[in-house]
Amino acid sequence: MNALFRYLPLLILALAWEAASRLGLVSSLALPPLSDVITAWIELIKSGELITNGVTSLWRAAAGLGLSVVIGAVLGIAMAWWRPVNVLLGPLVEMFYPLPKSALIPVTVIWLGFGDGSKILLIFLGCMLPVTIGAYNGARASDQMLVWSARGMGAGRVRTLWDVVVPSALPELLNGIRTALALSFILLVSSELIVARSGFGYLIGFLGASGTYDAMFAVVLTVAFLGFAADRFYLAIMRRALLWQA
């Protein structure tokens, strides 16, 4: 009952959408009725188009994001732990962090063409720096007392790094990964909208160009929902991973 009251506004919006296009308040070309969009979605699932393109897209996002998390976290912790690494990489991170990541789309196409490779590279490059900065800030802020105690009790440098610095970097690192997750969806969809022959973005562009707007709305809403669901799922994992924190 409480949940119903909470999500009532969304229901109202959905009903207003349906009514607006059924009653002809807006052209059904500009806004196909929600019921038509749902029918089109079921058709897309049945024909398998949504699933094959979706699997392609999710593979690209997962591969790019996975690479950026591993390499970004290693770089960030190395920057916090070894001063020479920081001197060398710090200015580069600072210089490239504010780069509007979408600028990389045409370059990754020049390097790797229209297929999976260019999307994975784009997502990797675009998502790496938020992870690096999260890991760096987290590892740098690890309690010096804990580091000294570990060293005093005979832990080696590597052991201290693994048992003290990495866990204390975790909260900030996980936040950085959350930013990267959101970025990965943005980069995936925009690169597929602009240059691709498969994937969600391609499907949206193709359906829009052929004028089947109800199906286009169905794919747009699917992508939007997947982005939202991925964030909520990640948040749940993150809370679990940080349970040991007070």
Place this chain on the structure above:
Amino acid sequence: MMQAADVPAPASRVASALRSLALHSVSIVLLAIAWEAFARSGAVTMFVLPPLSAVVTRIFTDAGSGDLAINTGVTLLRALTGFAIAAIAGIALGLAMCRSAVARWFFDPIVSIGFPMPKIAFLPVVILWLGVYDTSKIAMVVLDAIFPVVTATIIGINSVDRHLIWSARNMGAKEREILWQVNLPAALPQIMTGLQVALPIALIVAIVAEMMMGGYGLGGGMMTASRFADSRGVFAGIVEIAIVGYVMVKLMALLRRRLLLWHQEALAPSTI
């Protein structure tokens, strides 16, 4: 209080600033040399990676012909107009959600679902509704940039010290005065953080929208260059966009420092 001995003499302050600048630029210079050398070594074609010198020459040619100024101006105009609308509307909506239960009830599920969504997927829908000119690009920027501002405003207003509001009310301040002189200034650090998140998003979205629709603008220029297999133009575009992004982010940080001079955080060492 700072002791006189802690303040370095002007000469040594200049020297230490120069030293930190030199330390900062070592890796950037190394990267530039590596780029130039790798591109000239013949390991890759000029198409895959044009030498930095060729890219810089290209940027100067664009600057001379006026293209650079037009493209940068158009992109900034779209991104900043959208950003300004998102900032004003986002702060207003955040305030409304804090003050009115009805507004909170209606917008809360929309904001909490809309924030994590990849709004960029709605780009074709926005094109369908608003055409391919400035309106649709600005609308797309607003749609993407508004969410961080709304959530930051809500967090900021909700964390204002109750005692400040009670004292102000006790001293006879009207609701309007409390809003402008207590709530908004006290929430400003969080609101600025939200704006600092929203600004790069505005630039990213403006550039994607330009790439999608073509025409003038830094993103449109890059796409045109890429269609003509003009890779110098593409790399010149990246460098130009990188500089614009860097300058915008730094200006925003400066603005934050200026606006929050009265705040405790201004005592912390500058990160600019």
